[in-house]
Amino acid sequence: MSSFDSYSSPLSSRYASKEMSALFSPRTRYSTWRKLWLTLATAEQQLGLDTITDEAIAQLKDHVEITDDEIRAASEQEKIVRHDVMSHVHVYGIAAPAAAGIIHLGATSCFVTDNADLIFLRDACDILIKRLVNVIQKLSEFALQYKDMPVLxxxxxxxxxxxxxxxxxxxxxQELLWDLRNISRARDDILLRGVKGTTGTQASFLTLFDGDHVKVEELDQLVVELLGFKGAYPVTGQTYSRKIDIDVIGPLSSLGATAHKMATDLRLLANLKEVEEPFESTQIGSSAMAYKRNPMRCERVCSLARHLTGLYQDTVQTASVQWFERTLDDSAIRRVSIPSAFLTADIILSTLLNITSGMVVYPKVIERRIMSELPFMATENIIMAMVQKGGDRQICHEHIRVLSHQAAKVVKEEGGDNDLISRIKSEPYFEPVWAELDKLLDPSTFVGRAPQQTEKFVNVTVASALEPYKNLIVSEKVELSV
Structure with a gap:
């Protein structure tokens, strides 16, 4: 049967990066299980279990990367035994016969499944952090470039x-910086489940080491060190607490909200023709309307952001219904929702990186829109200037109120341009300030401290936040595959 004859998730087949797709692939999952079995055996041997030989360790090490044929063989074995972990124990034992009798020694299935999931959570956060840092960097460069350009x-x-x-x-x-903080914090809080046994009591390992509690604690710590983690959760049931999934997926859901807001703003700006996402020379905006430049990148971000924010509920609901030391109704949904959350966040950030690498600004459109509204905004300045020339504030207010309503009628009812300034220039009462009107209508005088705020924010706040990640910043533009 052709691969085109069965459903495949567009998250992996169409949108996500090779890096994130590979992390959640069967090969990475099962090879990580093997790495965990190798680590457990190595630690047990180092702590004195004579049943684990050097030959066994060597064979486990030689076959830690699973092959295509072994994945197929494990799949066939699972049809017989109906247990994924034991199917892989069986196949690994065939590849490493000297270790066949000691693979998974003292462990429960969650030693490999849960510890592997925690490794994937950590590594997936690292991928997202790199993408997010570069989105912030690109957007910061854009902010500095246009810090002085007035806009309505x-x-x-x-x-x-x-x-x-x-x-x-x-x-x-600013919101992306908060997302960086939240994802980094969640990543740094991830520990291993460690070596805890079937219900978290370490009973099987206590038996292995003849009741030596110190050796069991040393085993837990040694496995953690060999796998490069700073620690293990001090107590668990059969699984690590599913609240950890809430802590990790929550920041991704929050990132989805940030991305949706930003992409929506850009979609509205595209309609206003002020700022647009990149549009390639060969890109088709519409199959019927050849002139269109649809904001498809931002629309993709909004679409996937809705999916991402909804996945948070999966983790909350799953954590809330775990019975006692564990129940298996967490398994199927976590196979779907956790990879989906990271793949979706990865796609959103890759798309945002493409957008922020090539946003297009249209100054003339921006200027025209400003000038259609600025006369109304400038009325207070004009009143103040008249008062300085000796005018009466209340009389001036009434004159300008009448002219403003006349100009508004032209705009709203007749579809004309805002002619308030022309009316002021034609009204003898305002002759004392005619020479100052251009200065009073200079848009740069209406933006307050926006340029200074932008410069300080980027050069101080953003620079400080990105300092720990500066080695992750790259210069190349990211292209969309589709």
Whole structure:
């Protein structure tokens, strides 16, 4: 049967990076199980178990990377025994016959499945952190480039006071920095389940070491050290607590909210024709409307972000229904939701990296929109200037109120341009400030401290946050595969 005859997840087949797809692949999973069995045997031998020979260790080491044929053989064995871990114990034993009798010695299935999952959580966070750091870096460069460019601000998606293109970008960056903090914190908190036995009591290992509690504790610590972790959870049931999944997937869900907000802003800006995502020379926007430049990258981000934020509920619900030392209704859903969360976050960040590497700004459109609203915003400045020339504030307010309503009627009812300034220039009452009107309408005087805020934020706050990750920053542009 062709591979085109069965469903495959678009997360891995269409969108996700090779790096993240490989991490959650069967080969990585089963090879990691073998690494765990090798580590356990090595630690047990070092602590005095004579039944584990050097030959056994050598054979386990020689076959720690599983082959295609062995994956197929384990799959066939699982059809017989209905147990995935024991199927792989059987196949590993065939590859390493000198170790066949000591593979999985004293362990329960969760020694390999749960410890492997914790390794995957840690390594997957590392992949995301690298992507996120580079999105923040690209967006920071954009913010500095456009820190001085005035743009119409929006509240309630209604015209508001001016900001700058760069200052608006800092709002996205700030949330991404929080996501970096949250994902890094969750990553650094991940420990191993360690060597705990069937219900977490280490009873089987206590038997192996003839009741020597110190040796059992040393075994737990040695396995942790050999696997490069800083520690193991001090107590577990058969599994590590599924609240750990909440702690890790929660920050990914929060990242989804950040990404959705940023991508939505860019979609709205594309409609306003002020800022657009990259658009390739051969890209087709619509099969019917050849002129269109649809924001498909941002739409992809929004679409997948909704999926990512929803996966958080899987972890919460699963953790809440674990009975006593464990129940198996966590297994199937975790096989789906945890890889899905990381693959989805990986796709979102890769797409954002592509977007932030090539955003296009249209200054003339931005300027035209500013000037369509600025006359109304400048009325207070004009009143103040008239008062300085000796005018009465209340009389001036009434004059400008009448002219403003006349101009608003032209805009709203007649579809014309905002002609308030022309009306002011035609009104003799305002002659004392006619020469100052251009200065009073300079957009740069309406942006407050936006340029200074942007520069300080990027050069101080962002620079400080990215300092620990500076070796992860790369310069190349990320291309979308599809």
């Amino acid at each position: 601000g929006w509240t309630h998606f209604q015209p508001a006071q001016l900001t700058t293109v760069g200052k608006r970008a800092t709002l996205w960056i």
